Amino acid sequence: MDVKNNLDALLGAVKQANQAILNIYDKPSFDVENKADDSPITEADKASHLILISAIAELFPDTPIVSEEDDHNDTFEKLQSDAFWLIDPLDGTKEFVNKNGQFSVCIALVKHGRPFFGIVSIPTQDTLYYGGPEFGSFKQIARGEPEVVQVAPEPTNIVTASLSHLNEATERYIGQHYPDATIARAGSSLKAMMVAEGLADAQPVLGGQMKLWDLAAGHAIVVGAGGFVSRPDGGEVNYQLTDTLLVGDFVTRATEAL
Helix, strand or coil: CCCHHHHHHHHHHHHHHHHHHHHHHCCCCCCEEECCCCCEEEHHHHHHHHHHHHHHHHHCCCCCEEECCCCCCCHHHHCCCCEEEEEEEEECHHHHHHCCCCCEEEEEEEECCEEEEEEEEEHHHCEEEEEECCCEEEEEECCCCCEECCCCCCCCCEEEEECCCCCHHHHHHHHHHCCCCEEEEECCCHHHHHHHCCCCCEEEECCCCCEHHHHHHHHHHHHHCCCEEECCCCCCCCCCCCCCCECCCEEEECCCCC
């Protein structure tokens, strides 16, 4: 499974998904439906999903794909595979609907329960992040040269938290572990990217409703940038040993110490 030799094709597919999303985002209006879990879905989610699953299936025909917009009839069977792709075709649909620009596209390759490689794109900023534990991590703006990203070598005293879903449990954790930090609110996977490129010290999430595909790509990129992702007690976030699609509590951070 050669990610490096297929990197240009993967990035190209994500850019194609970005454009499909922006074509709909720039419309005066678009339809918004509610899924069974009451989360929103738009034609942009669906268009991005089709582009990404088609491209990845062609590049990696033997590797299962789990997308947020699947029917999920065989999702848990796929999650038991040694390797699988996790896709969030439009992470932050609420931000998309609110037209604040803070949404992203996320794809991740998981091997043996751990994120191996990820791509996070921010369509409204024409920006791509990609990488993983064996690759290092990079940021590319428009058609510029990719630049290495690394977590902050010294504390920034900034902690990032959800723009739309910050809850009491997370606020309490931040108050206990980062009492002097300023909280920077951001949408979708922009929070994890702030940690990856040294703009924030941590992204704690407790009691949240994030799904596996919401975290996996950012997880890979943060680790590739020298950071860490774990449970608040230091335990591993494993994407294979799970009986739920919910991620559960985790802390993305620049330093190993909790």
